Amino acid sequence: MDTRLISQKIAEKLLEIEAIKLSPDQPFRWSSGWQSPIYCDNRVALAFPAVRTLIKAALAERIKASFPNVEVIAGVATAGIAQGALVADLLGLPFGYVRPEPKKHGMGNQIEGPVPVGKNVVVLEDLISTGGSSLKAVKALTDSGANVVGAIAIFTYGFEVAASAFDAANVPLEVLSHYQTLIETALEKSYISKKQVELLNQWRLSPETWGQ
Numbered sequence: 001m002d003t004r005l006i007s008q009k010i011a012e013k014l015l016e017i018e019a020i021k022l023s024p025d026q027p028f029r030w031s032s033g034w035q036s037p038i039y040c041d042n043r044v045a046l047a048f049p050a051v052r053t054l055i056k057a058a059l060a061e062r063i064k065a066s067f068p069n070v071e072v073i074a075g076v077a078t079a080g081i082a083q084g085a086l087v088a089d090l091l092g093l094p095f096g097y098v099r100p101e102p103k104k105h106g107m108g109n110q111i112e113g114p115v116p117v118g119k120n121v122v123v124l125e126d127l128i129s130t131g132g133s134s135l136k137a138v139k140a141l142t143d144s145g146a147n148v149v150g151a152i153a154i155f156t157y158g159f160e161v162a163a164s165a166f167d168a169a170n171v172p173l174e175v176l177s178h179y180q181t182l183i184e185t186a187l188e189k190s191y192i193s194k195k196q197v198e199l200l201n202q203w204r205l206s207p208e209t210w211g212q
């Protein structure tokens with residue numbers, strides 16, 4: 001399936017399983033601290049075997065095409081753990097995951113699983129907003145001696161700040177579905193109204209200050 005069709009198909013499925021939430025009156029607080037009228041909860045996909053399989057297969061196919069020298073999949077905790085493990089299993093590759101910070105007890109690990117020193121690693125994340133979480137995982141891996149060849153996510157909001165951050169870190173990013181496709185699909189299939197699209201357009205003009 002070509003990348004545009006995949007983007008549409010995944011947007012359609014995320015809408016169908018109600019992974020996309022709109023709440024302009026009580027905005028969501030994102031990991032970055034930004035307030036947002038929209039939330040994309042890819043974690044919900046795990047509860048739907050057909051959607052989970054579609055995402056897993058699309059991620060695996062894109063990884064093979066874009067990062068053919070991959071040796072290890074590293075999921076970004078927590079939402080990237082289950083998806084990453086499913087993909088690694090399909091590709092027959094080792095899997096580990098990266099916490100936002102080292103664990104405060106036990107082994108004190110930030111990277112769980114054997115540290116992939118000298119290995120070609122693809123970082124797998126469920127979603128990119130600012131890209132901060134993924135790039136933190138990239139840094140932890142790189143600092144530990146891994147060779148991060150790229151990152152992949154199910155969905156991106158397509159913010160310039162994320163694109164610049166991945167460029168600056170010299171990490172190629174692949175994403176299956178995009179905010180723009182999601183909004184077009186949602187409007188076309190009447191999940192959202194034109195008025196809601198206007199509100200979302202307003203939000204996108206300045207997402208870092210919206211709602212303050």
Ligand SMILES: O=P(O)(O)OC[C@H]1O[C@H](OP(=O)(O)OP(=O)(O)O)[C@H](O)[C@@H]1O
Binds near residue numbers: 080126130131133134
């Ligand atoms: O691109 P960013 O601005 O970093 O935002 C995206 C991150 O935010 C969410 O995780 P969250 O921090 O909510 O944690 P979770 O995965 O443990 O649910 C999401 O799963 C990404 O990891």
Ligand SMILES: O=C(O)c1cc(=O)[nH]c(=O)[nH]1
Binds near residue numbers: 032038130
């Ligand atoms: O940036 C975030 O924290 C975030 C946004 C979003 O839409 N979904 C999510 O899981 N996290």
